[in-house]
Amino acid sequence: MPAPTPEPMAEAIVSLQHLQHNLSEIQKRTGEGVRIMGVVKANAYGHDVHKVSETLEQNGVSDFGVANIQEAIDLQTGGALKKASSILAFASPLPSQIPLYLQHGIEMTLCNRETLLAAESIAAATGKKLTVHIKVDTGMGRLGLPPAAAMELLRASEQCRRIEVKGMYTHFADSSGDMEFTRRQLSDFLSLTTEYEHASGKRLLKHAANSGAILSLPEANLDMVRPGITLYGYHPAKETDTRLNLKPVMQVEAKVVFLKTVPAGTTISYGRTWTAPAITTIATVAAGYADGYPRSLSGKGATVTANGQSYPQVGTITMDQIMVNLGTRSTAKVGDRVILFGWEGPSTAETIADLSGTISYEILCAVSRRAGRVFR
Numbered sequence: 431m432p433a434p435t436p437e438p439m440a441e442a443i444v445s446l447q448h449l450q451h452n453l454s455e456i457q458k459r460t461g462e463g464v465r466i467m468g469v470v471k472a473n474a475y476g477h478d479v480h481k482v483s484e485t486l487e488q489n490g491v492s493d494f495g496v497a498n499i500q501e502a503i504d505l506q507t508g509g510a511l512k513k514a515s516s517i518l519a520f521a522s523p524l525p526s527q528i529p530l531y532l533q534h535g536i537e538m539t540l541c542n543r544e545t546l547l548a549a550e551s552i553a554a555a556t557g558k559k560l561t562v563h564i565k566v567d568t569g570m571g572r573l574g575l576p577p578a579a580a581m582e583l584l585r586a587s588e589q590c591r592r593i594e595v596k597g598m599y600t601h602f603a604d605s606s607g608d609m610e611f612t613r614r615q616l617s618d619f620l621s622l623t624t625e626y627e628h629a630s631g632k633r634l635l636k637h638a639a640n641s642g643a644i645l646s647l648p649e650a651n652l653d654m655v656r657p658g659i660t661l662y663g664y665h666p667a668k669e670t671d672t673r674l675n676l677k678p679v680m681q682v683e684a685k686v687v688f689l690k691t692v693p694a695g696t697t698i699s700y701g702r703t704w705t706a707p708a709i710t711t712i713a714t715v716a717a718g719y720a721d722g723y724p725r726s727l728s729g730k731g732a733t734v735t736a737n738g739q740s741y742p743q744v745g746t747i748t749m750d751q752i753m754v755n756l757g758t759r760s761t762a763k764v765g766d767r768v769i770l771f772g773w774e775g776p777s778t779a780e781t782i783a784d785l786s787g788t789i790s791y792e793i794l795c796a797v798s799r800r801a802g803r804v805f806r
């Protein structure tokens with residue numbers, strides 16, 4: 431008889447239906463004729479790159495964006511993609527990684543002349559062509575060349591027989607905030623691409639918009655948009671005035687593993703930062719900061735949901751467990767399911783992020799492997 435597998439203590443439930451719903455909300459917003467690149471870097475913001483990409487591909491997405499060549503190979507060889515979808519790695523590659531782009535047919539972000547020359551000679555040696563997207567730095571200050579230098583790089587790329595320039599892209603620094611700056615980034619990018627397309631008679635795949643721009647700057651949609659956080663059910667910032675009807679794709683749940691009734695004056699957890707004001711029942715729930723429930727949330731008034739009721743998390747969040755104040759009327763039992771954040775109950779990755787001083791992106795990406803992924 432096979433050994434029984436232990437019941438999971440903490441799980442991240444991933445709703446592929448909510449993912450499809452969010453994709454269709456984004457499609458409605460961008461309209462026909464605009465390609466959608468599914469941004470699935472960082473294990474699809476913690477949701478599982480393979481399941482997410484498979485679902486997106488089944489729903490018409492054929493472009494995927496990942497952080498680097500390692501993530502690209504993981505996606506390419508994982509078996510989730512069944513069609514001839516493209517994978518673009520956003521990082522500027524290390525020279526030693528260039529052969530891997532050719533070997534696996536991954537599209538490369540080209541940021542400078544040194545990489546171009548190295549790529550041309552490596553590609554020539556393998557007899558293959560390398561597809562690149564040139565990155566233009568219009569104000570993010572992270573990767574790419576400023577517009578005039580990017581134009582020189584583009585012209586130099588055209589001289590390289592083994593390099594195929596498929597696209598040109600830029601990334602916005604503050605697309606949910608400073609719209610004047612964002613518009614300036616867009617117009618600098620478009621001046622460059624328009625000049626090139628006019629002079630050469632060629633067309634490039636132009637892309638710029640992340641979630642913030644999809645919501646607030648429709649003229650940035652161009653040929654393709656690159657949504658990340660909106661696919662996973664969150665707005666990039668609270669101040670975004672245009673909103674979509676998004677549904678969180680991840681819900682983190684954990685089990686009650688211990689219950690006790692304590693008298694007034696009892697202190698709870700490390701540092702004894704919380705004291706029971708009156709007799710109360712405390713549940714110990716089997717998820718902690720090692721699962722991705724941030725320690726910085728301790729004592730900030732976050733609530734969890736059990737049997738449709740909300741209860742406050744109390745005391746310091748520990749590595750593997752949290753304590754929850756159930757009061758005196760709860761009927762909770764060991765083994766009950768507690769929702770830490772997600773689509774049921776008031777806590778979401780955004781509310782948790784607000785309380786702990788971060789953004790929903792970081793909360794989602796931090797949900798660790800120990801909390802297994804369950805797909806619905």
Ligand SMILES: Cc1ncc(COP(=O)(O)O)c(C=O)c1O
Nearest residue numbers: 469520601640641656657658659
């Ligand atoms: C190059 C690039 N494009 C698009 C995105 C998606 O951004 P968001 O999740 O805000 O939509 C990211 C993520 O940071 C990115 O690095």
